[in-house]
Amino acid sequence: MxxxxxxxxxxxxxxxxxxxxxxxxxxxxxxxxxxxxxxxxxxxxxxxxxxxxxxxxxxxxxxxxxxxxxxxxxxxxxxxxxxxxxxxxxxxxxxxxxxxxxxxxxxxxxxxxxxxxxxxxxxxxxxxxxxxxxxxxAAAAARMVTAARGRALIEMGSRRAHEEAAVAAARAAYLAGFRFTSNLAAGQRYGIPTAGTAAHAFTLLHDDERAAFASQVATLGKDTTLLVDTYDISQGIRNAIEVAGPELRAVRIDSGDLAVIAQQSRQLLDSLGATETKIIVSGDLDEYAIAALAAEPVDMYGAGTAVVTGSGAxxxxxxxxxxxxxxxxxxxxxxxxxxIGGRKVAVRRHKPTGTAIEEIVVPQGVPDHRPNDRLxxxxxxxxxxxxxxxxxxxxxxxxxxxxxxxxxxxxxxxxxxxxxxxxxxxxx
The missing domain is CATH 3.20.140.10 (nicotinate phosphoribosyltransferase)
Structure with a gap:
């Protein structure tokens, strides 16, 4: 090798x-x-x-x-x-x-x-x-951060990229405002907070969903996220709260009409007394899908393929x-x-309020300095x-x-x- x-x-x-x-x-x-x-x-x-x-x-x-x-x-x-x-x-x-x-x-x-x-x-x-x-x-990730309107995002695209590109992508996404990555190499190399709990395979491994949830909670405690869409989402949420109690940190939903499911899931969680349990959604999310969920009761987004591929660019x-x-x-x-020939110098020109209005590029020279310019x-x-x-x-x-x-x-x-x-x- x-x-x-x-x-x-x-x-x-x-x-x-x-x-x-x-x-x-x-x-x-x-x-x-x-x-x-x-x-x-x-x-x-x-x-x-x-x-x-x-x-x-x-x-x-x-x-x-x-x-x-x-x-x-x-x-x-x-x-x-x-x-x-x-x-x-x-x-x-x-x-x-x-x-x-x-x-x-x-x-x-x-x-x-x-x-x-x-x-x-x-x-x-x-x-x-x-x-x-x-x-x-970074540009794609920044657009997703804007679309999320302050809600947290986790980068989870390692399985959709070359192994080294995945680490670089996690770094770029974190720079752009993502809060976590699933990639442990990025966590070690760059100090990015990592997150992750279980995939559908873990649920399928066990005899039933409750057994899988019980195993995860026994190992990780109630401050964990249970993946509830392996079978029936509503029953999955009920099983999650029965096993972990209303103190469960979060549930994750990875499929379906996320707008409708998020609303239904929030209502069900609240009816079960789990009013503080967060809802995390994932599944081929890009900035447009995230923006479409802006009015829904979603607390965190997981984005993968769209991030590591520049969301189409x-x-x-x-x-x-x-x-x-x-x-x-x-x-x-x-x-x-x-x-354009010659070495360039560039400044960003701003209003007194701080709003950027223009970028000035000067070949072979120095721009005239004005108040609120930034080199x-x-x-x-x-x-x-x-x-x-x-x-x-x-x-x-x-x-x-x-x-x-x-x-x-x-x-x-x-x-x-x-x-x-x-x-x-x-x-x-």
Whole structure:
């Protein structure tokens, strides 16, 4: 079994470019690459920056070991000078970008990678792999948090994703405001609260539903959640309260017309004296299904597939483009894929009340500062060394504040324009 190091999570052509640039003498030219999206996924009004701290950790480990070099030589991916250069690879440049949890829009320069051409270009695939995935999950999860209107959400999508993608998705969902994850690796790695009790298989294992509930309560106590829809939901609720008593913490419903069932379940629980027992619903929930349940007596939502797949937008559509060589702006002019040359600086402009009204992007310059402007970029890596990475909880709070700051129309789930416009100010 092979464990791939970050350096081989790279497309073939990154390394052939390095070999060619080493041969023609351009490998050491100082360059600036930027990450941005040309458009948001259909129906979205904002994107969410996520995965940057995770990316910095991977870049710190981005090394080609002897086995990697031998593979690249044997398969002809690189020539001898290229292999020798890769064997010594260490990223020594700078990385700046928007804070994790920041909102972004078409044209927002969310990450800037500076250094020699060779050391920056080999990072392209890794940068886009991490950010396209994590930003997509975080944006979908943020929409679900908004739709939940303060009710708690648990991320439970591990079984619908690649094993490592599941851990990254749990992190992105927590950043976006989910309260728990079912993924224990995410709990260990990132300190995210984990939750979970039992599946239908546990009920089916026992001779009857009451026996399954009794076993679970005997092990976990009354502060647990009983899954009541294996057979008949109403009878399942009665069995749950008979076994655990009215102090049972919660019941979970995973199927059916959740709006109708939630109402009926609340009425039944109250009639049985279990007025404090919570109702948790799950089962292919996305932001639209959650919004449709806003008026129903639901206390928590469990979301899986929609979260880890970006709720229909599994990639954020980010690109990694060269915008500057040796201080000179460079521009890609192809139709529909043009770029704006030069390193960018961006600020978010706000009303005195704190409502965001515009994002200003200036190539090769600094925006005129106005009251209530907020500079969007910060340093992540200086001279190859990580600096001042925020905690996950700090990034989570940053996103919460950002969502408060945008106009209310920007939080709508319906299709529409980006929450705020991005204005690119021509360089002087």
């Amino acid at each position: 092979y464990t791939l190091r970050p350096a081989l999570l790279t497309d073939h052509y990154e390394l052939t470019m390095v070999s060619a640039a080493l041969r023609d003498g351009t490998a050491d030219r100082r360059c600036v690459f930027e990450v941005f999206s040309r458009r948001l996924p259909a129906g979205r009004r904002y994107g969410v920056v996520a995965g940057t701290a995770r990316l910095v950790d991977l870049i710190r480990e981005f090394r080609f070991d002897p086995a990697d070099i031998e593979f690249l030589r044997r398969t002809g991916v690189v020539d001898e000078p290229g292999a020798e250069w890769l064997s010594r690879y260490r990223f020594t440049g700078e990385i700046d970008g928007y804070a994790e949890g920041e909102l972004f829009f078409p044209g927002s320069p969310i990450l800037t990678v500076s250094g020699s051409f060779a050391e920056c270009v080999v990072l392209e695939t890794l940068v886009l792999s991490v950010l396209n995935h994590d930003c997509a999950v 599994p990639t954020a559509g980010l690109v990694y483009k060269l915008v500057e060589v040796e201080g000179r702006p460079v521009v890609k002019r192809s139709e529909q894929k043009a770029t 969007l970029q910060r340093s992540y890596v200086v001279d190859g060394e990580p600096v001042g990475l925020p905690t996950l909880d700090e990034s989570r709070e940053h996103l919460r504040q950002c969502l408060i700051s945008i106009p209310w129309e920007g939080l709508k789930l319906s299709a529409g324009d980006p929450a705020i416009p991005v204005t690119v100010v021509p360089a002087e």
